[in-house]
Amino acid sequence: MTLHSGRDRRLSFLFDLFVLGHRVRGLLGQTMAGAGLRPDEYAIYSAVLKAGPLSISQLAQMMGMPLTTVSDYVRTMTSRGHARRFRNPVDSRSYLVRLTEEGLAAHQAAGAGFAEAINRVRTALPIPEQDLLHALNALDDAVRQVLEELAAQNRRQQRAASGR
Helix, strand or coil, X not given: CCCCCHHHCCCCHHHHHHHHHHHHHHHHHHXXXXXXXXXXXXHHHHHHHHHCCEEHHXXXXXXXXXXHHHHHHHHXXXXXXXXXXXXXXXXCCCEEEEECHHHHHHHHHHHHHHHHHHXXXXXXXXXXXXXXXXXXXXXXXXXXXXXXXXHHHHHHHHHHHCCC
């Protein structure tokens, strides 16, 4: 096990998180190579499987991605036959997305590489996984709060600029 001293850390926890995200993508890219889904696709399929059926806007909110990016993923999923879009019974203006049997099979096949990665990281973790999850959830809450504050600030500035 390799432990890093504070001296080895970079500029800030946000910088470290940025670097870590790239390392995780590299790890998953290796363990999921040839699995039929890229790690980012596996994440989208996982969200639809866990919380679906979902509207594209719900999926975008869950993933923290722009609607256009999620729409591109869903378009790819449906073109592969891995997902089906159907009219939302609650809001006929929107569609819900659900994995098909083929999508479930693709997710399961890619899951072996994901499981290898997460199990190896769990073994190497120097702290309890629950502590890590607690810290990640707290960071996510803080980032969401700041994003909401910035959106409200931008709306106020736009109203002020338009004289309303």
